[in-house]
Amino acid sequence: MTPRANGSRAEEQRQRILTAAVGVFSRRGYRATSMNDVAAGVGLSKPTLYHYVATKQDLLVQVYERVLDESLASARAIVAAAADPLEAVRGLIVDRVAYTCEHRDLLKICFEEESELPPELAEPILARRRAYEAVVLEAVEAQVAASGADLGMATKVYVNTCLGAANWVYKWFDRTGALTPRELGEQVARVQLAMLAG
Known part of the structure; x- marks a missing residue:
């Protein structure tokens, strides 16, 4: 061999x-x-x-790395392929909701077990998370600049609100329900993008 x-x-x-x-x-x-x-x-x-x-801790770190690396690669691809900033933000929200619905077991660990990571292991993971959030923030800022939209809040607060709503679906998404993960993502995006249209 x-x-x-x-x-x-x-x-x-x-x-x-x-x-x-x-x-x-x-x-x-x-x-x-x-x-x-x-x-x-x-x-x-x-x-x-x-x-x-x-160690068991190594496995936990690998879970975070997998989720964040996949999310970051997908986010960068979505922004690169988007025709305009609004389409980029829409794609990012839809993707975040769909990924969360499709990987609920992974996301449950990420959201509920973070305190188990010691600081020296948590920092590289937080750096990955910040890189992902920066992609979303840049897309939103580009759309605000292009449309003149008034969010009524700091751009970072808007981004955190969007990501919070998208991530929380791991708690309540019903695989047997009427909506697919992507259809749910489209609905969530429609609501959140109303403020960005300008």
């Missing part, structure tokens, strides 16, 4: 472990979950699990 094949298989196993950890963390909570629980969730022995991941 080639080294590349070995590397690919190891990465596949790490992704399986992370997926199992997300499921267990989401159901039981981070603090109540043991590495034995994660090992059982992925069907590995505990010694084999430790071959791929050093």
